[in-house]
Amino acid sequence: MRHGFKLIFLAVAVIALGGCTLPRGAALTGEVLKQHSSDKPTFAVVPVTQDNVREIARWPATGWSGSYRWIKGGRGPQGSVIKSGDRLNLVIWDSEENSLLTTAGQKTVALEGIQVSPSGTIFVPYIDEISVSGLSPDKARLRIQERLEPSIPSAQVQVTVAPGRGNSVDMVAGVARPGTYPLPDRNSSILSLIAQAGGVSEALENPLVRLIRAGQEHEIRAQKLFSDSGANIALRGGDQVIVQEDDRYFTALGATGSERLVPFETETVNALEALSIIGGLNDARANPRGVLILRDYPASALRTDGSGPEMEQTVFTFDLTHASGLFAARKFNIHPGDTVLATESPVTAARTVLELIGSAFGAARTASNTGD
Numbered sequence: 001m002r003h004g005f006k007l008i009f010l011a012v013a014v015i016a017l018g019g020c021t022l023p024r025g026a027a028l029t030g031e032v033l034k035q036h037s038s039d040k041p042t043f044a045v046v047p048v049t050q051d052n053v054r055e056i057a058r059w060p061a062t063g064w065s066g067s068y069r070w071i072k073g074g075r076g077p078q079g080s081v082i083k084s085g086d087r088l089n090l091v092i093w094d095s096e097e098n099s100l101l102t103t104a105g106q107k108t109v110a111l112e113g114i115q116v117s118p119s120g121t122i123f124v125p126y127i128d129e130i131s132v133s134g135l136s137p138d139k140a141r142l143r144i145q146e147r148l149e150p151s152i153p154s155a156q157v158q159v160t161v162a163p164g165r166g167n168s169v170d171m172v173a174g175v176a177r178p179g180t181y182p183l184p185d186r187n188s189s190i191l192s193l194i195a196q197a198g199g200v201s202e203a204l205e206n207p208l209v210r211l212i213r214a215g216q217e218h219e220i221r222a223q224k225l226f227s228d229s230g231a232n233i234a235l236r237g238g239d240q241v242i243v244q245e246d247d248r249y250f251t252a253l254g255a256t257g258s259e260r261l262v263p264f265e266t267e268t269v270n271a272l273e274a275l276s277i278i279g280g281l282n283d284a285r286a287n288p289r290g291v292l293i294l295r296d297y298p299a300s301a302l303r304t305d306g307s308g309p310e311m312e313q314t315v316f317t318f319d320l321t322h323a324s325g326l327f328a329a330r331k332f333n334i335h336p337g338d339t340v341l342a343t344e345s346p347v348t349a350a351r352t353v354l355e356l357i358g359s360a361f362g363a364a365r366t367a368s369n370t371g372d
Helices: 002-019 029-037 053-057 137-148 190-196 222-227 271-277 323-331 346-371
Strands: 044-047 087-093 108-115 121-124 128-131 156-162 168-173 179-182 207-213 216-221 240-245 249-254 260-263 286-296 313-318 339-344
Touching: 029 044, 029 286, 029 313, 029 339, 053 323, 087 137, 108 121, 121 137, 128 137, 137 156, 168 190, 190 207, 190 222, 190 240, 207 222, 216 222, 271 286, 271 323, 271 339, 313 323
Parallel strands: 044 313, 168 240, 249 339
Antiparallel strands: 087 108, 087 156, 121 128, 168 179, 207 216, 207 240, 249 260, 286 313, 286 339
């Protein structure tokens, strides 16, 4: 009889335990979203469906500054133009016997290293200041020659240009040979620059090419730059190019194949791809109706007309038990800094309680048999 009371006591204890919070690997959907039902919710909940996924895609991007904004294609002319800071080398030919520039028996005079002033001019004897900025070397030659003609009618001019800062670009990092590279013409491409600098460092994983031009940043994945000829843009003097690892990531938590920081290995990652990358949902634990994506928006992105998020902290919910939810997840892109949370199925908790009850009854029977 005493053993029977022990059996009943153990069963009641286990059932009571089932009413408490059981240890598990992830929260339930209701637990995560519970605060949203209060009088003062601190986050918004947006169920993602095929009806609203395209509109959500137009909401502001979050997580990175460049947002993969790249300059549209367009190549420049083959010739170069003179800019402030360039250095001109002039060779002036004069066949006159009483030349103002040459001495007896001399037919040419060389003027080397004439730097173009910030105002775009150079000084040439018997001409004084002459504007050459924005001219091609050939047009600068004709202009100098025309200005010399009143004083030296037979003068002929040869011009070569050594590019200065205004006609050079900086290859800052992520290549074998960083440094400043002169632009031979206005059609010098970014791929040509990377090749001159020794190519992208093999040590970089998921390399990203960043272009800084006139204070604006533009980004493109190296893989896309190499594969898309339209992305191979012409450089401008003063451009800065940096190759670095793409540091964007999202966080995987809950009842998934892995819990970790996940780097972006492609330009975009949709919700289904994200789940695949992290090993999918745990068959024994995950709730396919409760896949959540947590995202932070800046205050400037908030909207009240439905064209953007209503609150800075927003939870997107997905039901992956039907085709509509699966298609919506395929069209929903993960943003850098997002958290992908697979909540735990309520069935898991119930199964755990039943297993504990079964174990308790088994232990009780063992104790009873032993006592007998």
